[in-house]
Amino acid sequence: MNAMIFTLAAKELKSLFASPLAWIVLAILQLILAWIFLSRLDTFLLLQPQLVQLNQPPGATEVVTAPLFGSAAVLMMMAVPLLSMRLIAEERRNQTMPLLLSAPLSMTEIIIGKFIGLMLFLAALIGLSGLMALSLYAGTAALDLGLLAGNLLGLLLISACYAALGLYVSCLTSHPALAAIGALGALLGLWVINVAPGTPESLFHWFSLLKHFESFNRGLIDSADLAFLLLFTLTFLALAIQRLDADRLRG
Amino acid sequence: MTQEISTTTVFAQQLSRWFGARGAVLEINLELKKGEVLGFLGPNGAGKTTTMRMLTGNLAPSAGSISICGIDLLDKPKAAKQLIGYLPEDPPLYRELNVDEYLTLAARLHRVAKSALKNTLEQAKRRCGLNEVGKQLIGSLSRGYQQRVGIAQAIIHNPEVVILDEPTVGLDPIQMREIRTLIRELGGTHSVILCTHILPEVESVCDRVVIMHQGKSVYSGSIEALRQMREGHSLQLGLRNPPPSAQLQVAGVSAVEKIADTLFNIQYTLGADPSEALVKAAAAQDWGLYQINRQQASLEDVFVQLTQQE
Numbered sequence: 001m002n003a004m005i006f007t008l009a010a011k012e013l014k015s016l017f018a019s020p021l022a023w024i025v026l027a028i029l030q031l032i033l034a035w036i037f038l039s040r041l042d043t044f045l046l047l048q049p050q051l052v053q054l055n056q057p058p059g060a061t062e063v064v065t066a067p068l069f070g071s072a073a074v075l076m077m078m079a080v081p082l083l084s085m086r087l088i089a090e091e092r093r094n095q096t097m098p099l100l101l102s103a104p105l106s107m108t109e110i111i112i113g114k115f116i117g118l119m120l121f122l123a124a125l126i127g128l129s130g131l132m133a134l135s136l137y138a139g140t141a142a143l144d145l146g147l148l149a150g151n152l153l154g155l156l157l158i159s160a161c162y163a164a165l166g167l168y169v170s171c172l173t174s175h176p177a178l179a180a181i182g183a184l185g186a187l188l189g190l191w192v193i194n195v196a197p198g199t200p201e202s203l204f205h206w207f208s209l210l211k212h213f214e215s216f217n218r219g220l221i222d223s224a225d226l227a228f229l230l231l232f233t234l235t236f237l238a239l240a241i242q243r244l245d246a247d248r249l250r251g
Numbered sequence: 252m253t254q255e256i257s258t259t260t261v262f263a264q265q266l267s268r269w270f271g272a273r274g275a276v277l278e279i280n281l282e283l284k285k286g287e288v289l290g291f292l293g294p295n296g297a298g299k300t301t302t303m304r305m306l307t308g309n310l311a312p313s314a315g316s317i318s319i320c321g322i323d324l325l326d327k328p329k330a331a332k333q334l335i336g337y338l339p340e341d342p343p344l345y346r347e348l349n350v351d352e353y354l355t356l357a358a359r360l361h362r363v364a365k366s367a368l369k370n371t372l373e374q375a376k377r378r379c380g381l382n383e384v385g386k387q388l389i390g391s392l393s394r395g396y397q398q399r400v401g402i403a404q405a406i407i408h409n410p411e412v413v414i415l416d417e418p419t420v421g422l423d424p425i426q427m428r429e430i431r432t433l434i435r436e437l438g439g440t441h442s443v444i445l446c447t448h449i450l451p452e453v454e455s456v457c458d459r460v461v462i463m464h465q466g467k468s469v470y471s472g473s474i475e476a477l478r479q480m481r482e483g484h485s486l487q488l489g490l491r492n493p494p495p496s497a498q499l500q501v502a503g504v505s506a507v508e509k510i511a512d513t514l515f516n517i518q519y520t521l522g523a524d525p526s527e528a529l530v531k532a533a534a535a536q537d538w539g540l541y542q543i544n545r546q547q548a549s550l551e552d553v554f555v556q557l558t559q560q561e
Contacts, residue, residue, distance in 0.1 A: 007359045011345075018347040099343035099404065102307040103360040104329040249311045 004105055005113040012117025016083065025079050026125060029072075033129050036071050040064040041136075061144035065133040066217055069151040072129055073213050076122070076159050077191065081183035083121065084166025085176040087114045088244070092174035107244045111237055115167055122159045126152060147219035154216020157229040161209055162187060164236035171243040258285050259321070260334075260412050260442040261306065266315035268301050275301045277466040278315070283412070288438035290457035290474070291446040297463040299446045300340055303416050306444070307337040320411050333362065336410035340417050342401025346390030350381055350400055353389055354407055361408035371407055378433060379403040394421045402430065406437065413437055416446045431456050450553070453477075462557060469557040477553070485546040486517040486526060491539025498536075501528040516546075 016022040044063045051057040091097045100110050130152050136143055166183040173179050187209070194208040205211050212229055215222040261283035268276040276298040283289050293299045304310040306317060308328050317324040317331075324331040345353055354372055363371050376382050379399040384392060389400060398421060405413055415434065419427045434456050437443050445457060453460055453474070460477055462470035470477070487510075488499070496507045499515060503523030508516040519525050526543060533540035 004360065004362075007356065011348075011356055014352070015345065015347055094343075094346070095339070095341040096343040096345060098304075098307070098309050098337065098339040099357065100360070101309045102332060102335060102337040103357075104332040104362060105360065106329065248309065 002109070004109045005116060008100075008105075008110065008113025009117035009120060012087070012114050013120050015086075016117070016121050019086075022083060022121065025082055029075055029079055029125060030128060032075060033068060033072055033132065037064065037068050037132050040067050059142055059144055060136050060140050061133070061147045064136065065148055065151060066219075068129065068133065069155055070213075070217050072126075072155055073158050073210060073217075074191075076125075076155070077162055077187045077210075078184065079125075080118075080122065080159060080162035081166050081169075081180045081187065084118055084163055084183060085170055085180035087118065087167050088170040088240075089173050089176045089179040093176065101248070107241045107248075111167065111241045111244060115163060115237060118163050118167070119160060122163060123156060126155050126159065129155075144219065150216050150219040150221055153221065154213050154225075157216070157226070157233075158209060158213045160233045161229055161236075164233040164240070168236040168240040168243065171240045259283070260285050261317075261319060261444070262321075263306065263317045264315055266302065266305060266317065267313050268298075268305060268310065269313045274466050276305070276312075279461075279463070279468050280471075281306075281461065283442045283444065285411070285442055286439060287459060288434065288443045288445060288457045290453035290460040291444055291463070292448065292450065292453055292460055293463035294448060298466040299463055300416055302463070303337070303339070303414055303444070303446055307335055307414055308332050309337075309339075333408070334411040336405035336408065336413045338401045338405040338413075338415045338418055340420075342397055342404070344389045344397055344400060344404075346388065349386055349388050350376075350392075351385045353400065354403055357404040358407045361410075363408050371409075375403040375407040378406065378436075380429065395423060395426045398422055398426075398430075402433070406441075410441065412442045412444070414444045414446070417448075418445070419447070419449070419452060427452075462553070464557065484519050484521050486519065486529070487542065487544050487546055488515045488517055488529060489513055489540070489542030490515065490533065491541055492537065494536065494538055498532075499529070501525050501532060503528075514542075 041064050044060055047063070051063075088097075091100070130148070133148055133151075134143070162183075165186055166179070169183040169186065170176070170179040172182065190207060190209045194202065194204040194211060196204070206228075209229075209232070212225040215225050259282060261281060263279065263281040266276060266279040266281070267274065279298075279302055281289075281302075291299050291302070301310065305312045306324075308324055308331065311325070319331040319334050322331045322334070345356075348356065351372065354375060355368060358368055358371050358375075376385060379402050381396070381399055381403055384396060389397060392400065398418065402415065402418055405415065418434070419430050422430060431452065434443055434445060438456070438458070445453070447453060454477075457474055459472065460470070460474055461468055462477075490513055493513055493515070496509060496515070499507045499517060503519045503525040504517055505520050506518040508518070510516050517525065517529070524545075526545070530540065530543065532538070
């Protein structure tokens with residue numbers, strides 16, 4: 001990575017932490033996740049006597065952590081647009097874009113720098129929920145670390161998709177609120193896109209983002225899902241770069 | 252030829268920019284030498300800011316070429332942008348950062364080496380009078396200080412070309428003078444393009460001036476020629492006991508216009524200033540002279556003159 005991207009990412013991270021919004025999103029998300037974690041743990045403790053009678057009983061990781069990350073993937077969908085909305089839209093609104101555009105930076109460096117800045121924040125958020133899951137060590141030594149790692153990776157990848165889409169939408173407007181609503185709308189749309197089709201081989205399933213998280217949620221790293229999430233991210237980053245460059249041409 | 256490349260810092264040819272069917276800038280030619288301060292004048296909407304945005308790579312021109320110190324801005328934007336410092340009309344400030352953080356960011360983005368960072372920062376702050384506010388949030392600074400931070404940002408990487416778009420807007424007279432001094436100082440070692448609509452500002456700091464009107468360059472030349480143009484050729488004369496207008500027609504006077512009962516506007520042909528003759532006549536014939544002043548053409552008058560010549 002070059003130094004410019006890192007400089008921009010660091011600035012983005014600093015700006016995020018300088019705004020109360022990021023802290024509030026972080027706090028609320030952690031609170032809700034902790035609540036879900038607690039209730040799943042309760043269920044597990046309640047069911048444990050029955051579970052042990054099973055032939056291959058599901059462990060704490062499967063009962064507690066997997067649903068926790070499943071919910072986290074949905075919650076992130078709501079939270080990321082709030083964090084990504086400012087990335088370009090606010091620079092436009094505050095007329096600060098010229099600083100970046102007159103500096104010796106390429107559009108790619110600007111977009112990637114901002115994306116990485118946001119991803120660092122999201123990684124911290126995901127890391128915290130990972131710690132929540134690791135706290136199960138206090139009660140049991142039998143944690144399925146593979147399942148946990150799969151979930152963390154999946155969550156990171158799907159968050160990258162959200163962030164890339166949010167960043168692209170932020171490039172389309174100079175109103176952060178519009179960018180947030182646009183990104184949220186698009187993400188919700190991609191979530192429910194496969195509600196109607198009955199056949200499992202329908203193409204709509206392919207475009208449902210969360211569908212591609214499901215294998216990670218089960219602790220499975222499916223290369224098709226991995227490729228889809230990565231391609232989705234790259235596509236929207238490329239679109240964002242394109243869009244920013246078009247600005248220079250269109251004025 | 253090599254000599255020319257090393258001293259010409261900005262060279263723009265046939266620069267045009269269209270927004271849809273509206274031509275904001277039409278075939279502007281610019282050449283700036285090292286150490287020169289070029290004034291860029293024009294009324295609002297003349298295309299000054301659009302030109303500045305093109306020269307700094309913020310906006311792609313519809314036609315024409317720009318080279319900075321011999322490097323083509325469109326072919327090698329990174330190398331060319333490295334040589335430019337730009338203060339747009341609205342200073343691009345991150346309000347949530349403090350002055351030191353912001354200037355460090357600006358320096359890093361312009362590839363100032365880490366080892367030189369501290370010195371660069373100190374120098375820029377000293378030049379712009381920002382020493383006491385380094386730890387303050389930019390959002391909490393007054394408009395004048397924010398403007399200074401904007402200028403510091405533009406000069407922090409010691410660029411060959413400094414482009415300032417209305418740098419003294421919103422400043423008090425003392426700050427304005429400081430900024431003008433700073434611009435003149437910059438002019439010694441860098442090339443400066445100063446974009447403004449304040450004529451005295453141009454007169455006090457610039458070597459050359461370009462006047463834009465409706466996207467076209469209507470005047471380009473030395474500040475001396477502009478000064479002569481600005482001097483105009485009319486007098487305002489106040490007389491307590493005015494004689495008939497015909498008696499004011501001394502040598503050189505081309506027209507006499509009565510503005511009020513005791514106030515006259517006297518037009519004269521260029522170079523034939525009738526002030527002395529009029530004062531003598533007023534004293535001899537007891538007209539009760541209480542006011543005589545040469546009318547300096549306002550910026551608008553210069554524009555009108557220039558656009559009518561077109």
